[in-house]
Amino acid sequence: MDLVNKRYLALAIAVSLGCGFADSMSVAYAEEAAAVMEAADDELMDFDLGSLTVEARRPDWESKLSPGTMNIVRPDDFKGEQKSLPDLLLTVPGVHVREVNGKGQYTTVTMRGSTAAQVGIFIDGVLANLGGDTAVDLSTIPVKNVERIEVYRGYIPSRFGGTFMGGVINIVTKKPETTNVSLELGKSSYGGKRGSMEITAPLGSGSLMVATNYESSDGDFKYKNYAAERYVPVGQKEMEGFEQEVVNFNNKNIDIVTRGLIKIDQSQVDEFKNNNDAWVDYVRASGENSLANAIYENRYEYAQQRVTSAADVENILIEKGYRDKYFAQGFDDSDWLAAANEDWHNNTSWERDQIINDEIKKEVIKDYADASYQKDINEWQTKADPDKSENLAGYKEKIANLKKRIKEAQDATRYRKYNDYEKTSSIIKWQNDNWVVKASYNKTDRHMPDSVWGGSDANAAPYYNNVDLYDTFYYSSKHQKQDDGTLMLQNRHNSGKLEWGWMLDYMHSNKHYKAEHIVISNPLSEWELQNTPLREWSEYKSNKGTAQIDGSYKLNDNNMLDFLINYSKERMTIDGSNMDKVLSEENKNSIVAQIRNKYDQELLNIQLQDSITLDKEGTWIFTPSVRYNQSKIVGYSDGKRFGDGYFKWISPKDSQTNGKTTWQLALKKEFNENLTLRMTGGTYYRLLNMAEIAGDGAGVLPAPSNYNGDGATFPVPEEGKQFDFSIIANNKFLGAENATTLTYYWRDSTNMVQLERAGRDYWCYFNDNKGHSKGVELQSSFKWNKFDLDLQTTYLQTKAFNKHTATGDGSYGEVWPTYQPKWEGNLRVTYRPSEKFSIFTEGHYTGEYFTYYSKATGATLSPYLSGKPVASILVMNSGLKWMPEKNWQLTFGCNDVFNEGPKSKIRSDSAFIGTGYINPEFPIQGRTYYVTARYQF
Template identity: 45%
Template structure:
């Protein structure tokens, strides 16, 4: 059965389910209540907007969802004052049926930028207020998901189908989150099982997309059990146009030569017999035929694949498929919570349009061939990630205190294999881990946290956390002996790391003090101590000091620790107007590769040119400040909540990876930067309309130096990369009746740079285009929901209505003999797509 027929059958099945439900709906169907803000008072309530927590008593139509619920065991009501900083809360249940992912939700938060590095459904990172992705902590149910073996969290792998809310903290980070993060914290809170209830959702989407989920809750023993299963997959073979093909003949030296040679050949072929004879008389016997043969041979030698690719600019993305499945089982009562999860991510990794095996400077020719041919010597790269987690939590509540402990165990496997391998490579120098590799991570986490009410005006919050993570590495060639012939290069591979350990210890105290009798002034100081030890091992039994870099050892370790602080001051002027101010210092502990390197390609830098010891990079640190004004009341006839925030951040000792030797790179603390900007979040709620507006203006000043051994360049200005100056989101919701809902969204991301360089040249065009600016992106999403019965909803939608994402361009300076021009972005993004979802609750 063809894919097209499968899509038709799936769509027909959804429609038949809908019709059957409409005409055969059982009269005894259980009643479902609408969501209530009062049922889920969480730590972020002080900043939740009307969109996030609907006010009771309004005439909003029923949303037919389960009651709002929290993941934690029962907590005292006064805990809501423990979040004095900026926080936004998004509830996925309010967007049910829209097939949104965690990256989609985070795009709706001011101050947050989502970068779909390799495209939708592929590796995706998030930054906050101009931070790097590594400076953002991502938690699920209060447990840190950042692993020491990862540069940053891939948020595309975190499911949201069984999630109650997504909390995004900027600036001040509450003490209950272990560690300290310069950027901010994202906490994904899964649902708490409540009364007997169930739901099922299914739906197809463009480019082979399929999505299905089942969720069931039921009382079990003294608590309740939640079971959730979700699956999402997509072929990802969306169409796009190759701008490299459009300009190959006009904007590259080889392209122009091909055109000239073609014209020359056509000139010879257009000659009459008399003209050919005259040509031979003038240039020698057989001269005409020789010139024709030379032109044809030159075109065959120099055109080939380039010509074939340039003649057809239409492309379809290759190796862009993914299949994600996750399972959640959770039992919970007022005292205990036991949660088990299992997830798999199965995907191919798409090729970059900017890089091939020859050069990454030429911006046209690599992009010309990608998705037409396999350019990499190891191609059709396949990745499978599987992770299992077990979490046990116990809470205790007294008259003036609340505390608890938590134990968490995570086991994760990442497997990589290149399915297409150039045959010639098997007879060349053996490069370990090029054909396949396997990363196994196991992490144990123990935490104690709680709150003690010192007095009615003073509350102390504490948290203590210890985690141990071990990552084992295996791959092709790691168990083979590097012979002397390869010693010139093999001295690196003989010391490759095959194991890392990381031990982290955190202690945090936070004191919330009410300063006046009317409780309008609130002061919240906090202090944190964070310590990390990282150890890298090379245990292959082939570590030969005579063939290795002598400052790297079979076992290298580094310990870093620091005390940081933060302070928040809040003033409530009246029931409608509030101001708050926060500030403090931050400290990012480094990951395994940044400290110990991988032993091949990435290594600690030598302390000096003699290699007398290793120079390990130091943790990043910085300062932050923000000031917010908040309005909560009536405006333009609506219930309105508006938050306007000014933020500032100064970050020092930021890491930068660049070549430090002939065949290896090292991390250096050679970057620093300052960022400041404004965040706006305003939400209007009328009887039949909701309007949500979020916007961010960001300014970054970045500097870099070079302190590698033997090189000392002072600080010089560089461009911040992948950080838009302007970003915003607007969502309008219209509810004409209880059965119908219409929604539209607009998202804007301004131009930003993809390369740091600012060359010292006179030509302003060259100076600007050296940063390879990516064009601004404006996308529009539209959709509707129809609920013929209280317990069923049909959703139809179109994302990126004007197909803007697939047309994204980067403006760049090309090679010699080329003119500045537009090329495709490195990883093309999916453009216009359609989806349909049917949800049934029981």
């Protein structure tokens, strides 16, 4: 084995495979391992701990020699380009970024067909996922002051506590080294502003870094609303219908009234239809020739036919005092009416009583007629009078609204509303060979844009999306503030064969939400305002403490054992509107009184990993690992809220503990310095978050264990297994230095949780999903003298299956895997004509994917359209970097050069009326110009 290969392989094994404490290894350690190999030509590889520093920088080629599939992204390679964490992750194969609410808003990441919840996000090796979050919001994590972003798929090194079926992203902040001060200012379209300052300097036995960053945007970008564009002919047709109702208003009323309410000659009916003014006068008149008189005559005739009821006669006799007269003669309620009738038919008083009887009958008839006719007169003098008719006024109001909508829709241009944000971050970090002390603070202050798929006018929404013109939701101008702070203390030691360290970390997060505009004109909004918890405002506070011990122990010359013991405890408290309601007789069957107000989560991770060289030359590396991961979650609710209501299975304190042992293996064969093969496989166990276990007590509940609701049933963690195989080649190709990695991967997942409606007004999580994915990842880079070309491509084939525990028979049916494009790729070309200039162009292609899981069957709807597929899109970026002086850099650029983002389309014949394209629920920002000035003192 020649010296070059020995040193190269020693660096690879010592730094990459030395078993997982690579963040704490120095290049000095790797060099010493190389020296050992030079002196031991005929022996198995000898692991040596050597000297160590905390968070030493890894060599660039480690991404090719890691036990599993790994990529490193360095933000400094993109200085001045105003890229966020989601932007940088787009350059990694196998990774899909979903900007759920649009750019700068809530954003998640998936890997190799996983869900967002199955991806672990770490910052300096500390888990950032909070138990109260379904997934980490990448838009709130700054990448300034970050040295590198490590992305792991498949095999996850033991130094990351927990198991993540999708993968792990580790964000490593910069290590302060030399004295340095840098300033950066940036401006971009849509009111975008950026600024940052970073200072590093020696302090005591180590170095100190202090940095602060600011970013903001108005976010009011322009897009075309396809639904509004298609609305014009539909709205015109609808308006014509209402206009016809106005034209036919009088004649329609004439037909209704003359069909039974009044009796008039056909000649007069025809005259009224030919002369509507005469009809209106007839309606409003009060004399003999009037609608009122005609109605009265009709009702009097009807009353004469109907007054045979003893009850009517009895009531009028009582009013006239006859009952009192007979009571005075000794009669009572049982016989006075019979006596009165007998008197009326007595021959001796027949004439007198017959007159009385006729008068009484006349009065009964008149009162009966008056009562019914007055109601009809009031109704029809309102209905048939154009100045009083609510129906006619409604038609005219709809016509006016439709005219307004058609006018607005004729120009389908919209500007995103409530899309602004402001983000600030600060970090202070001191570090020497053995200690790291770090404190950070991030603040996000933003509005949350409304979905363009809905609004209070549900019927019009599919055609006419007006949320960016004025407020249509019950709750709009949603304002969110999020504050995150961390404190970390880390210490590492080297004692003979043992390298170890401990770490303490504290994390605080406070999320506050408030709906600033409430559309109270809609009756439902008032009901929701009074009865729905957390809709007007809410606050979620999380405090999480983590303690960790990890290290490496040299078992023998060819075995290095890594270990990790990690424990964390999190407490989340919740407050918000309508949470102060107590359970009463009136609302005992309402969920509103049983909202969760506190959660606890405890996580325990114990992990072991062994790195073994299998041959004398060290070309075969075998890396097995075993993990035990456990979670205990407790959900609390104020006991005063509970009683004998319908939701009796919800306990004031619900808890569940889950734990399991999983394993993974990695095998690597280095044939020579140009070719390496790598294979990994293992099992995974995704521990659930707080809401999945205990629910929120309101809209999301644990499932009842039986029909009687005697207890709750909780979902169990998701499980899966994975395998991948990689070919890593480094050689000359097309006259360039080329590095290529081709990976085939496969994953199978079971017990995946799905939120489903289980009752009239609540939802539950069930282990109702399963699926498998397979695909290919290609990453290749070419480096010529003045050109660089970087290519990443992913092919993903995913199948998903779902059963409905709440409503189905327990059998699985195939569904669409959502937000998983089959093809995705990134291409970047950089040209350096001189030392002072560089020009770059990049394109990101995202293939078609589905946004709705249902795969409908039948003749009326195709399965393809039922998935609401998003059309493929190619976004091109370009820019210029210029260094007029050594310490200056100016960057001019344009993202989404062809403005493709706002043109993104979804095709659906389901859930939306009609056919054709619609916008995504949250349109994406398009062409953006920016300029950045960076100065380094």
